[in-house]
Amino acid sequence: MTGFRSVLVANRGEIARRVIRAARTLGLRTVAVYSDADRTAPHVREADEALRIGPAEAAASYLSIDAVLGAARRAGAEALHPGYGFLAESADLARACVDADVVFVGPSPEAMERMGRKTEARAMARAAGVPVVPGVELGANGQAPDLGEVGWPVMVKASSGGGGKGMRAVRDRQELDDAIAGARREAVSAFGEGTLLVERLLERPRHVEVQVLGDAPGNVVHLGERDCSVQRRHQKVVEEAPAPTISDGVREELCRAAVRLAREVGYVGAGTVEFVVEGDDFFFLEMNTRLQVEHPVTEEVCGIDLVEWQLRVAAGEAIPFAQEEISARGHAIEARVYAEDPANGFLPQAGTASAVRWPSHARVEAALEAGQEVGTWYDPMVAKIVARGPDREAAREALLRALDQTAVFGLTTNLGFLRRLVASEAFERAEIDTAWLDAGGDLAAPESPQSAARAAAWARAARPPADPREPFSARDGWRLAGPPAPLRIPLVCEEARRDVTVRPDAGTVEDAEGMASVRELSYDGERLVLELDGRSEVFHLHERPDAIEVVHRGESHVFLDPELLAEQNRSEAGEGSLLATMPGTVLRVEVAPGEEVSKGQTLVVLEAMKMELSVTAPFGGVVESVGVSVGDRVPVGQLLAEVGEAGGGRDVT
Structure with missing residues (x-):
């Protein structure tokens, strides 16, 4: 490939890795950039060169044009690929690249500006004969307009930018002023200017977008459409190609x-034209002048590497294939994995992934690996x-199979939510629209940890036993004579005790919710396949000294072993340290610091699972401290009290 020999990737995460991979296939030297938060990230290792561009x-x-272009100059990069997010739709960056004689892998600054301003984009759409949603522009200081021709309800949104920022749905005229003020504040904060657009709100449309590719000679082709209707708060969650419910006639018109x-805009590069669709009617929404997160579904059905062709077009190559040579084969669906907690309002989560397992028979675009810390500086995907x-x-x-094969340990994700979503009847039947997820339902509620x-x-x-030469230390129920004894395995999950009795010889497990037959189909120490009551289930396991983490159907459950935890904590804190072996509430504290106690004397009484548990002195001595008060909620491992030796030494009688 001619045109340039090196490219700087002005992004992070999985898209940086994706661009590096495509550039390498073209023989280009790759330059990565990173913040202090990403100094050990995978994309930093995979590039030929990596440069720090600033703090987290x-x-x-x-988001610093000076930092990004400064890195390009230092590395001698001849081209710059912005990825998506951050500066990807910044006309200022594109113009700065032109001024610095660096090839910007994307459209011209003028095309980005025209499509970035929603009002101008709407005007160009009308000029091109593309239907637009009825609406009016509201200047940076404009007040509520007359919406007689627009109709109700309406959507107030920022004229610049996207991603759900600066958007308000309004159904009552009395709410309009507050919605305009709130949307304007968000718009100024996110995009630096407060011009708004007030459009008629289509209540339950589908979000369908078309992938286009243009080159410098003026050739433009489309690579079919994608359905991105599965959204939560205007953020896409699952995307697919082709769109499953539109007619061939609507598809062709779109x-x-x-x-x-x-x-009309003179577009060069990969771009996406977004529409809202109701029945056979469709309206222009906006044009994204960059690569989309969901571009892989188009690649999978069309067999065309979009990132490669972004680079080729930027290098001056003409598109060699005609429209009639492009066709969709099969169907592809993408699910976005986020570090977020669906059960807690989808709040972003931070933590360190202790282990990660990706599916072997699906395409995975990721930048998460074992030992990697995920913070809250950037998008949680x-x-x-x-x-x-x-x-x-x-x-x-x-x-569904791919999600079942995926496991992330040590970090809360939306994998379980994704699996329930994809398995739902509504998704199976494609009976979805942009309001479906936000309308409610129980998809966010985690499944029971019983299995x-x-x-x-x-x-x-x-x-296996701690000492393989000592069978009595094994937890397999081994006895000198007779059948194996039932094994009670104490477990604590989410501050609830879930003891399970295992009978390996009989092939059963029993807990408070009943008994189930069990047949082990396979177990390699990490992946356990059990037949529970005749149904095959896959479990991913990650052992810790004091716990075992199990991922089942995408949902992560951490089971603490209270006995092992107490033993470990005692060895660290001392034999006289009395720790809670299960979560509960302190009912009584029966001793005070300085008080002499005898072996077996009750020190603290807990209530757990509607039972009273007495915590007793392990030997006779003196109470050195009491760490709880009546009414306290205590987790497993909480220090309750400490007993030390009396002046005459330890009394063990």
């Missing part, structure tokens, strides 16, 4: 409209899982 704050690193608009098949149902089933607890207990029962 995005404004001083990935794609032709997208190509007309791209030609950590991976994309893409599955394909000859039709939509085959692709959906393949994605995971049974798997954890089964695995613990199979754990």
Whole structure:
């Protein structure tokens, strides 16, 4: 490839890795940039060269044009790929690249500016014969307009930018002033200017977008459409290609409209024209002048590497394939994996991934690996899982299998939520729209940990003895004579005791919710496949000294072993340290510091699982401290009291 020989990737995470991979296939030298938060990130290792561009704050690193272009100059990079997010739709960056004689892998600054201003983009869409949603522009200081021709309800949104920022749905005229003020504040904060657009709100449309690709000679082709209707708070969660519910006639009209608009703006590079669709009617929404997060589903069905062609077009190559040579084959679905807690309002999560397992028979775009710390500086997306098949149902089933094969330990993610979403009847039937997820339902509620607890207990029962020469130390129920004894495996999950009795010889597990038959199909120390009551289930396990983490159907459950935890904590804190072996509430404290106690004397009484548990002195001595008060909620491992030796030494009688 001619045009340039090196490219700086002005981004991070999985998209940086994706661009580096494509550039390498073209023989280009790759340059990565990183903030202090990403100094050990995978994309830093994979590039031919990596340069620090600033602290963790995005404004001083990935969002700094000076920092990014400074790195390009230092590395001698001849081109710059912005990825998506951060500066990807910054016309200022594109113009700065032109001024610095660095090839910007994307459209011209003028095209970005025209499409970045929603009002101008709407005008160009109308000029290209593309239908637009009725609406009016509201200047930076404008008040509520007359919406007679627009109609109700309306969506107030920032004229610049996207990503759900500066957007308000308004159904009552009395709410409009507050919505305008709030949207304007968000717009100024996120995009630096407060111009708004007030459009008619389509209540339950589908979000369908068309992938276009243009070159410098003026050729423009489309690579089909994607359905991105599965959204939460205007953020896409699952995307697929082709769109499953639109007619062939609407599909053809959409794609032709997208190509007309791209030609109208003189578009060069990969871009996406977004529409809202209701029945057979569609309206222009906006144009994203960059690569989309969901581009892999288009690549999977069209067989065209979009990132490679971004680079080739930027280097001056003409598109060699005609529109009639591009066709969609099969179906592809992508699920976005986020470090977030669906059960807690989808709040972003931070932590360190202790282990990560990705599916082997699906496409994975990720930048998360074992030992990597995930913070809250940037977008919480950590991976994309893409599955394909000859039709939509085959692709959906393949994605379910891929999600079942995925496990992230030590970090809360939305994997369980994604699995429930993809398995839902509404998604299976494609009965979804942009309001579906936000309308409610129980998809965010985690599944019961019952099956995971049974798997954890089964695995613990199979754990080899600490001393293989001493069978009495094994947890397999071994006895000198007779059948193996039932094994009670104590477990604590989410501050609740979930003891499980395992009978390996009988092939059963029993807990407070009943008994189940068990047959072990396979276990390699990490992946356990059990047949529970005749149903095959896959469990991913990650052992810790004091706990076992189980991922089942994407949901992560941590099971503490209270006895092992107490033993470990005692060895660290001292034999006289009395620790809670299960979560509970302090009912009584029966001693005070300085008081002499005898062996077996009750010190503290806990209430747990509607039972009273007495915590007693391990030997006679003196109470050195009491760490709790009546009414306290205590977790497993909480220090309750400490007993030291009396002046005459320890009394063990």
